[in-house]
Amino acid sequence: MLAATSAGAQGKLVLVGGGSEAANSWSDEPYAWIVNQAPNKKVAVISYTDEDNWIPDYFKSLGAVAADNIKLDSRSKADLQSTYDLLMQYDAFFFKGGDQSYYYNYFRDTKTEQAIVEKFNSGGVMSGTSAGMAILSGVIYAALNNSVYPDEALQNFKDSDITLRDDFLPFLPGIIADTHFTERGRGARLLAFMANWYATSGVLLTGVGVDDRTALCIDEDYVGHVYGTGTVSIYNAGNFRVSNGDNMVSDSVHVTQLLYGNAINLQTLEILEGSEEMVIPELSSETGNYEVILSGSEGLSSNEALLNYFILEAGTPTDSVLVITSPGNGQAFIEEIKSLGVEPVVVELTDDDNVASRTRLRNHIRKTKKVLFVENDDDALFDFLDNGPTGQLIYSHIRRNGMINAFVGEDSRYAGKTFVTNHLADALAAYYGELEFRQGLSLLQTTSVMSNTYDEFTADFYENTTAAIPYAMISEKLHYGIYLNRNSYVNFSQQAGINVLKSEGEFTNIIAVNSGTPARLAFKPVNAQGDIRNYAGFSEMKYVLLNGTEQLFAGIAQPSADEPYVPEVVTATQEDEVLSLKVFPNPSRNGIFQVRISPMAFPTTMTVSDTVGKILQTTAVGENDVVDLSSCAPGMYYLTVVSGKKKYTLKLIR
Numbered sequence: 208m209l210a211a212t213s214a215g216a217q218g219k220l221v222l223v224g225g226g227s228e229a230a231n232s233w234s235d236e237p238y239a240w241i242v243n244q245a246p247n248k249k250v251a252v253i254s255y256t257d258e259d260n261w262i263p264d265y266f267k268s269l270g271a272v273a274a275d276n277i278k279l280d281s282r283s284k285a286d287l288q289s290t291y292d293l294l295m296q297y298d299a300f301f302f303k304g305g306d307q308s309y310y311y312n313y314f315r316d317t318k319t320e321q322a323i324v325e326k327f328n329s330g331g332v333m334s335g336t337s338a339g340m341a342i343l344s345g346v347i348y349a350a351l352n353n354s355v356y357p358d359e360a361l362q363n364f365k366d367s368d369i370t371l372r373d374d375f376l377p378f379l380p381g382i383i384a385d386t387h388f389t390e391r392g393r394g395a396r397l398l399a400f401m402a403n404w405y406a407t408s409g410v411l412l413t414g415v416g417v418d419d420r421t422a423l424c425i426d427e428d429y430v431g432h433v434y435g436t437g438t439v440s441i442y443n444a445g446n447f448r449v450s451n452g453d454n455m456v457s458d459s460v461h462v463t464q465l466l467y468g469n470a471i472n473l474q475t476l477e478i479l480e481g482s483e484e485m486v487i488p489e490l491s492s493e494t495g496n497y498e499v500i501l502s503g504s505e506g507l508s509s510n511e512a513l514l515n516y517f518i519l520e521a522g523t524p525t526d527s528v529l530v531i532t533s534p535g536n537g538q539a540f541i542e543e544i545k546s547l548g549v550e551p552v553v554v555e556l557t558d559d560d561n562v563a564s565r566t567r568l569r570n571h572i573r574k575t576k577k578v579l580f581v582e583n584d585d586d587a588l589f590d591f592l593d594n595g596p597t598g599q600l601i602y603s604h605i606r607r608n609g610m611i612n613a614f615v616g617e618d619s620r621y622a623g624k625t626f627v628t629n630h631l632a633d634a635l636a637a638y639y640g641e642l643e644f645r646q647g648l649s650l651l652q653t654t655s656v657m658s659n660t661y662d663e664f665t666a667d668f669y670e671n672t673t674a675a676i677p678y679a680m681i682s683e684k685l686h687y688g689i690y691l692n693r694n695s696y697v698n699f700s701q702q703a704g705i706n707v708l709k710s711e712g713e714f715t716n717i718i719a720v721n722s723g724t725p726a727r728l729a730f731k732p733v734n735a736q737g738d739i740r741n742y743a744g745f746s747e748m749k750y751v752l753l754n755g756t757e758q759l760f761a762g763i764a765q766p767s768a769d770e771p772y773v774p775e776v777v778t779a780t781q782e783d784e785v786l787s788l789k790v791f792p793n794p795s796r797n798g799i800f801q802v803r804i805s806p807m808a809f810p811t812t813m814t815v816s817d818t819v820g821k822i823l824q825t826t827a828v829g830e831n832d833v834v835d836l837s838s839c840a841p842g843m844y845y846l847t848v849v850s851g852k853k854k855y856t857l858k859l860i861r
Contacts, residue, residue, distance in 0.1 A: 218327030219244045220343055220378055220425040221334035224417030224437065225304060225387045228265060228336075233731070237422035237434040239269040244332045244426075245299035250274040253339075254303040255313060262301070273297075282313050291318035295325070299332040302339025310342045311349045315375050323376060330427075333378060337386050345380035346373045346412055348400055357392045357661040357669070360399030361692055361714045363453040369403050379425075379473070381413055388416035388440055389637075389742065392669030395661050395690075395717070397440075398752065402447040402455035413476070414442035418742075420733070429473045432480075436733045438742050439465045442750075443476060450755035454715045457752045458759070462719070464677065466744035467731040481746050482727040488686035489796070489841055490653035490860070491722075492762025493706050497610040499650050499699040503658055503691030503716065505582075505616035507539040512712060513696045514540065517577065517613045518547045526576035526611070529554065531601065536582035540615070544579075551579075554597065556587050561595030569600050578605050581615040585628050585645070588621065599789065603857070605650065607769050612650060616658050619691055623647045623654040624794070625683045630657075630671035637674040638733060642741040644679060651699060652794060652860060654687040655679040661714075662693050674741050676719060681726045681743040687761070688719035697753065699761065706761040710753035718759055720749040765818065768845050768856035788848060790834075794860035798837035804828060804848065811850040815859070818843055836861045 221241050228234035242248055250266045250273070252258065258276045266274035277293065279285045294300070300323060302310065314320050327333050335343055341350075348355075351370040359366055371383070383404065385397045397414040404412050417423055418437025425431045433439050445459030463478065465471060470480040498521060502513045518524060528551040530541055535555070544551050552571045554560050560568060578601075580588075592598040605612050612622070620626035626647045629636055636642050647656075659665050660672045676688035689697055695712025710716040726745035732738060751759045789803040804811060814825045815834055823839070826832070828848075836844060836859065844859040 217330045217427050219332045219427060221332065222340045222343060222384060222415065222417050222423040222425070223334065223336035224340065224419050224421045225337035226419030226421075228262070230265065230268065233420045233435045233733070234422075235269065237424055238266065240424045240434070241299050241301065241332050241334050242266060242269050242271045245297075246330055247298045248272040249297040250299040250301055251294055251297035252276050252301045252303065254278060254305065255280045255309045256305065258303065262303070266301075279313060279319060282317060285313045285319040286317035288318060291322045294319065294322040298326065298330070299334065300326065302335035302342065304337030304339055306350060307338040307341045307347065308350045310338065311347070311351070311372065311375055320376065327378065340386050340417065341384060342376060343378050344382045344384040344415065345378065346371055346383040346404060347375060348383065348385065355396055355399070356663065356666070357395035358663050358692065358714070360396045361454075361661055364399040364402040364455040365406065365453055366399075369400060371400060371404055371407075381410075382415055382473070383412045384415040384417065386417055386419075388418045389437060389674050390419045390670045392661055392666070392673050394440065394673060397442060398460065398750070399455060401442065401444055402457070405444075405447045406449070411444055414440075416440040416442070425473065430479060431471050431473050433465045433467055433469045435467060436729070436731045436740060438729070438744060441465070441471065441476065448757075450757060454754040455752055456715065456754050456757045457750070458757070460750040460752065462748045462750050463746055464744050466727065466729055466742070469744065478746050482725040482744060484725060484727055485723060486681050486684055486721070486726040486745070487723040488653055488721055489684045489794075491686060493651055493653060493687070493699065494762055494765040494843060495650060495652070495699070495706065496608050496701065496764040496766045497606065497612065497650070498701075499622050500611070500613040500696055501619040501622060501656060501658075501689065501691055501699075502613070502615045502696045503619070503660070503712075503714065504662055504693030505659070507543060509694045510615055511543075513613065513615070514543055515547070516711070517579065517611070518544060518549060521611045522576055524548060527552065527574050528577045528579060529572055529575040530579045530581065531556065531588070532580075532582050533584050533587055540579065540581050554601070556583065556591045561591055561597045563596055565597055569597055572597070572600055572604060575604075576609075577611040577613070579613045579615070580618040580621060583618050583621075589645070602648075605648070606767065606858070608766050619658040620656050621647050622650045623656040623689070624649045624652055624685060625655050625679045627657070627671070627675040627679070630675055631665060631668050634667045634670070637671045637741040639738040640741050642671060642675055642678065646792070649794065649860075651687070653685050654689060655683070655685055656689045656691065658691045660690040660692055677743040677745065677748075678728065678741045680719065680721050681728060681745060686721055690717040690719070692716055695754075701764045704764050706764050708753065708759040708761050710755075710757070712754075715752050715754045718751040718753060720751060721745070722749070724748060765843060767858055768847065788855055788857070790846065790857055790859065795836075798835065798839060798861045800834040800836070800846075800859055802828070802832040802834055802846070804832070804850070811848060814847045814849075816845050816847070818845075834859065
């Protein structure tokens, strides 16, 4: 990629993603690298504003013979011969942060640009932080108009504010770089830059995103070494296409995320130093045999398309609907469902709804074909599902063959195996390693879901919303991660027995796919207290950008042993026989499942079989029993419980 243009270049580059430098901290190693790679150990600290002497003094403390601030605040000053002569006295240039449009407008086609290029070609070091880093790639985001935010980029990758240029510095041809990467949720923006350039020029760029307090030090052979507490992300797309006019889609964005100590050859994209531990998903695909609809944002106004699809197009318009919400919530959605001709059954997660005497309510629930989760509290929902016959009925009911389950906004997180709980509570949770996760409903059994990922109203929390998905995927060995965005939704459904993920709405949604990769979690502390970011490094994942007709095949649907969906009603006496049947944990990593059955009014047997019907074990059971599949291969099994005249079958995921 680089060899044809830069084979003779002998300089070095340092890309710093931003963030405050400090002595005896993350910045010592990369900033000392700048000094040590400069032949005369003299550093020019370049900016367009007045600066204090902290950075020059810091370079001197790391061994610089000289380090000086040089203010270039106009094209006329940048084009002076005296400026050129001054700059040529230094062998390392360090461009400070701010606004890269000033660097572009002031320096392009001037004596300053000439000095930068000549010094680099003679072995000098070109480095920069934040905006000063953004100007060092072959194609740059020049920020000539207003700044572009991730949500705007996802809505329209042709946005007029995406001002890209390739007529400035010749370093890193074929690459576009972005800064403050995870902190400001700029993964979506970098993808839009790449798609925009491809649509304009037909050239596929490699994207490089560097986190704050993180640096990529690139030697004369274009081998980049990572320093600092965050990650360096490398995006390489096989294609970009257009959907719905202005939305970018792609089925093949290769993603690498590097941590401290990793190294990559930027010419070949070969990882030279990376993690040796393979992280292979415990489940290789989604096997559910029901529909799941995941909305990216709150409020009726941004979910009208989802609700119209859910009521009028999914299943049939006459299907009965169950709404699950916290007390007093979800009223706008309930009224809208009524306006569409359906009188919903409403469960408000009160203790009264979960008592044994609410047989009539549970009869109504059994009749429902569609379930809507909206405006729920994490703890209240899962406490309700775990503690009482109504909650337990709902938990099993949503898994029946052919059910249609929709989740609004933050509730969408519940559909996956693992979800983050405190991402909107503390903007620095991911930075200090304080994200908290809990087990979800596992309707999507090898997936983690994030809602409101790039919502302008949650911009302060972008570090949490973007870091949580890869962290969950690596730590929990998941196959998929779903980044949801506002005014859009992702649909998981079956087409001729094949599970498919699709996206509808104004914004592109992003699906991360892990098919097995060398990986590890971040380990470099951010402070003296030893806090470590909730970040993950990995060699190989794929991003699929979905919108419109684009789709991702996600596995083979495996119908459960449940009877096909029919409206079902039981009497109070029969319900007593239905039993309280709980199996946990499910999925189980070690293959040990605790089974709780009550009341024991009839002799009860328990049978475990595999997916082809082979019986593995049959036992007579009491109220507390264990299913031991520790010697069995990971996969899906069926637990069948027969009590009196009733038979119940559940999936067990080993």
